[in-house]
Amino acid sequence: MGETNRRLEWIAALLVFLAVVVVPLTILLYQFAYHPAVAATTGEITVVARAVESGGWRPAEIVVKRGQKVRLKVTSADVTHGLRIRGLKVESGPITPGSYQILEFVPQRPGRYLFYCTVICSPEHPEMQGEVVVEP
Amino acid sequence: MAQRSTVLERPVPRPALEAPWRLDLLRFRPLRWLVRQRWLQFALILPNLFIFTVVILTGFLGTPIGAKNFAIIFVWIVWWALLILVLVPFGARSWCTMCPIPAVGEWLQRRAFILWRPRTFGLNRKWPKGLRNLWVANFGFASIALTSAVLTTRPIVTGTVLLGLVLIAVATHLVFERRTFCRYLCPVGGFLGLYSMAAPVEVRRVDAEVCRRCQFKACFRGSSEASLQVGGVGGYGCPNFEFPGAPMERNTYCLLCTECIKACPYENITIRTRPFFQDLLVEKGRKLDEAYKSFIMLGAAVMYSIVMLGPWGRIKDWANFSSPTGTLLYALIFLGSILLAAPAIHLAFTWLSRLLAGAQGLSVKKLFVDYAYALVPLGLAGWIAFSFSFVLPNISYAVSVLSDPFGWGWDLFGTKGYPWTPYAPHLLPYIQVPVLLLGLTLSIRIGYGLARQNFPALQQARRALVPLSAYLAGVTALFLVLYLG
Amino acid sequence: MRHPWRSGMLLLLVGTLVFLGILLFSGGSPAGTPAGGVRTREFTIHARQFAYTPPRIRVRQGERVVLRVISDDVVHGLYVDGYGINSKIFPGRETVISFVADRPGKIRYRCSVICGNLHPFMIGEVVVGPNYTLWGALALTALAAAGTVVVLWRRESSAGDQNEEGDDGTA
Numbered sequence: 001m002g003e004t005n006r007r008l009e010w011i012a013a014l015l016v017f018l019a020v021v022v023v024p025l026t027i028l029l030y031q032f033a034y035h036p037a038v039a040a041t042t043g044e045i046t047v048v049a050r051a052v053e054s055g056g057w058r059p060a061e062i063v064v065k066r067g068q069k070v071r072l073k074v075t076s077a078d079v080t081h082g083l084r085i086r087g088l089k090v091e092s093g094p095i096t097p098g099s100y101q102i103l104e105f106v107p108q109r110p111g112r113y114l115f116y117c118t119v120i121c122s123p124e125h126p127e128m129q130g131e132v133v134v135e136p
Numbered sequence: 137m138a139q140r141s142t143v144l145e146r147p148v149p150r151p152a153l154e155a156p157w158r159l160d161l162l163r164f165r166p167l168r169w170l171v172r173q174r175w176l177q178f179a180l181i182l183p184n185l186f187i188f189t190v191v192i193l194t195g196f197l198g199t200p201i202g203a204k205n206f207a208i209i210f211v212w213i214v215w216w217a218l219l220i221l222v223l224v225p226f227g228a229r230s231w232c233t234m235c236p237i238p239a240v241g242e243w244l245q246r247r248a249f250i251l252w253r254p255r256t257f258g259l260n261r262k263w264p265k266g267l268r269n270l271w272v273a274n275f276g277f278a279s280i281a282l283t284s285a286v287l288t289t290r291p292i293v294t295g296t297v298l299l300g301l302v303l304i305a306v307a308t309h310l311v312f313e314r315r316t317f318c319r320y321l322c323p324v325g326g327f328l329g330l331y332s333m334a335a336p337v338e339v340r341r342v343d344a345e346v347c348r349r350c351q352f353k354a355c356f357r358g359s360s361e362a363s364l365q366v367g368g369v370g371g372y373g374c375p376n377f378e379f380p381g382a383p384m385e386r387n388t389y390c391l392l393c394t395e396c397i398k399a400c401p402y403e404n405i406t407i408r409t410r411p412f413f414q415d416l417l418v419e420k421g422r423k424l425d426e427a428y429k430s431f432i433m434l435g436a437a438v439m440y441s442i443v444m445l446g447p448w449g450r451i452k453d454w455a456n457f458s459s460p461t462g463t464l465l466y467a468l469i470f471l472g473s474i475l476l477a478a479p480a481i482h483l484a485f486t487w488l489s490r491l492l493a494g495a496q497g498l499s500v501k502k503l504f505v506d507y508a509y510a511l512v513p514l515g516l517a518g519w520i521a522f523s524f525s526f527v528l529p530n531i532s533y534a535v536s537v538l539s540d541p542f543g544w545g546w547d548l549f550g551t552k553g554y555p556w557t558p559y560a561p562h563l564l565p566y567i568q569v570p571v572l573l574l575g576l577t578l579s580i581r582i583g584y585g586l587a588r589q590n591f592p593a594l595q596q597a598r599r600a601l602v603p604l605s606a607y608l609a610g611v612t613a614l615f616l617v618l619y620l621g
Numbered sequence: 622m623r624h625p626w627r628s629g630m631l632l633l634l635v636g637t638l639v640f641l642g643i644l645l646f647s648g649g650s651p652a653g654t655p656a657g658g659v660r661t662r663e664f665t666i667h668a669r670q671f672a673y674t675p676p677r678i679r680v681r682q683g684e685r686v687v688l689r690v691i692s693d694d695v696v697h698g699l700y701v702d703g704y705g706i707n708s709k710i711f712p713g714r715e716t717v718i719s720f721v722a723d724r725p726g727k728i729r730y731r732c733s734v735i736c737g738n739l740h741p742f743m744i745g746e747v748v749v750g751p752n753y754t755l756w757g758a759l760a761l762t763a764l765a766a767a768g769t770v771v772v773l774w775r776r777e778s779s780a781g782d783q784n785e786e787g788d789d790g791t792a
Binding site for chain 2: 005008009012013015016019020023024027028031046073075077078097098100
């Protein structure tokens with residue numbers, strides 16, 4: 001009888017451990033270790049748009065290699081934005097907050113390409129810029 | 137009185153059905169078996185603990201966009217809707233049974249997840265006598281309610297507040313005895329207690345004579361070696377400082393944790409159904425702190441209907457804490473309304489009611505406190521009506537958020553693309569009007585019962601009812617103007 | 622003893638149903654429509670975080686409402702409750718929305734493009750008058766209150782019953 005009781009407590013402890021420790025750890029490991037590793041191999045870069053007053057594009061500088069396919073996963077964290085990369089003929093439609101858009105392209109010529117927001121998003125919207133650096 | 141044997145019978149023979157609405161639920165063998173299982177409460181808490189962990193994680197690490205964050209949608213829309221539309225009106229403090237916030241602290245305090253142990257650990261200090269009331273919880277709730285525009289729309293604020301509550305609960309459990317947090321500190325508990333008086337279920341003793349002769353009082357003290365020899369399955373004394381055998385006559389502080397049912401050696405405590413709103417007419421236990429809770433809740437429902445549901449941008453900016461002056465103004469308006477204006481209006485009508493009744497000798501304070509309980513049906517109706525107004529348009533977010541709780545671009549169940557779909561928002565008046573009218577009728581009915589309890593003559597109570605009804609009708613009209621006009 | 626109470630509640634229920642029924646069927650063109658068609662009312666609405674300006678507009682039942690909506694800051698949306706209208710509102714560009722206010726009462730419209738933290742509470746109102754919905758509801762309120770009071774008064778006119786109905790006292 002004491003045995004079943006002890007067993008009950010151990011099962012309870014295990015379940016709590018699973019719920020409060022294991023599952024969260026798994027989530028964090030997936031998102032911050034596994035997923036970035038996979039994304040790096042496929043050349044996927046997540047770009048988060050925020051109004052300039054809240055930080056602007058993150059990352060603001062994107063470094064890629066000539067001839068290699070680039071996959072940009074763009075999302076917004078506050079209001080509707082848009083992305084255009086000048087010189088690379090890459091443009092998204094309006095990016096509504098929380099939605100993800102995929103932009104794929106293969107840069108042919110090395111250089112620096114300006115990208116900027118195409119939807120009025122804040123008073124400092126014209127300053128919302130970043131740079132794509134294509135290395136040889 | 138018939139002579140009884142010296143040895144009390146166990147289990148107590150249950151009386152036959154008293155009335156159609158009153159049913160002893162533990163007459164059903166499966167239910168009686170279930171409530172005697174020590175793992176019952178743990179099994180109810182565990183899923184909520186998991187969900188709560190996800191809420192904290194998404195609150196801190198997930199997208200700052202409220203509508204795409206699990207913390208915001210599943211706390212302020214899904215959980216809130218469940219609470220105010222189902223759990224409270226039908227299950228009393230049934231949320232408290234499965235609440236994860238005190239759980240960790242309680243497990244540490246008991247050094248057990250499930251089992252009953254004769255001792256609890258921790259410092260077991262007594263909560264200071266002057267604070268053994270709802271005032272801390274009232275001000276806690278008012279402060280949190282003040283921040284609701286920011287709290288319910290910014291995930292990190294939700295995460296911080298909920299984590300803060302857990303940490304306070306853990307600390308309280310380690311320092312003080314039993315569930316001091318739940319009784320005296322929890323901001324949610326204050327209003328859950330008040331509105332749970334409306335529910336059609338109750339935990340009560342069965343046979344008064346058995347309690348009178350009982351030497352153990354295990355329902356309050358907890359089981360002991362001696363009590364276990366007679367019966368019971370081992371239970372802690374009521375964690376919320378109630379004494380079911382005394383008797384406990386109201387739902388206000390009962391967490392439905394079933395410890396008393398487990399502890400009682402005579403199986404003399406049961407769960408019963410009953411008509412709605414019964415506890416509002418119980419005279420024992422009425423106090424000013426509970427009355428104040430009533431004003432705070434009703435006032436908050438009105439304020440939210442103006443600020444959140446209304447079209448006026450300026451006050452929304454203030455509520456959003458976008459500027460220091462706006463914040464200060466909003467704090468004054470909000471807190472002033474619920475802590476000063478609402479009670480003042482209530483006082484005015486209480487005084488008028490007494491005047492019309494011609495009972496100048498009666499204590500205004502007692503009438504003031506008693507009449508506050510008449511606000512409960514209308515307050516609950518107001519909250520239900522208000523809740524529908526933001527739940528119906530926005531609960532569809534839950535479908536997409538389930539697949540992408542953090543807003544990181546996941547799609548766990550394939551529903552991430554489910555679009556925002558307001559569910560029949562134009563039908564809102566058809567829900568709000570009947571609910572408010574029902575609340576009004578019941579409030580007047582309770583008000584009359586309260587008047588009869590206070591005024592010695594029938595004629596006085598009749599006259600007293602007139603200003604009270606006008607007041608209640610006025611509040612209803614205010615809601616209707618806000619919703620329909 | 623229960624009967625006066627039950628009939629009172631029944632009366633209230635019937636009254637509410639009648640009221641709701643009237644609401645449901647009060648659509649369609651009212652008498653007095655000017656010959657040649659429906660009158661049109663145009664409004665310019667500015668959308669900003671987190672409100673529409675003007676926040677409330679008043680029209681008469683049967684009029685066609687035309688909203689010229691423009692955003693003053695970011696991309697918003699406009700969804701009209703009950704009309705299935707859902708449009709995007711862009712900064713600097715006017716979007717025209719049109720519908721006929723065929724029912725009395727309040728028509729709410731709300732933002733449908735996430736525009737910031739208070740987005741779910743960005744709401745505007747079109748009040749269609751005469752507001753029979755509100756007057757009917759207020760009349761029902763007065764009726765419910767007065768009716769309840771009268772029923773409660775009547776209940777104890779004969780017996781000197783001390784107990785509130787249903788409060789049999791627990792064990």
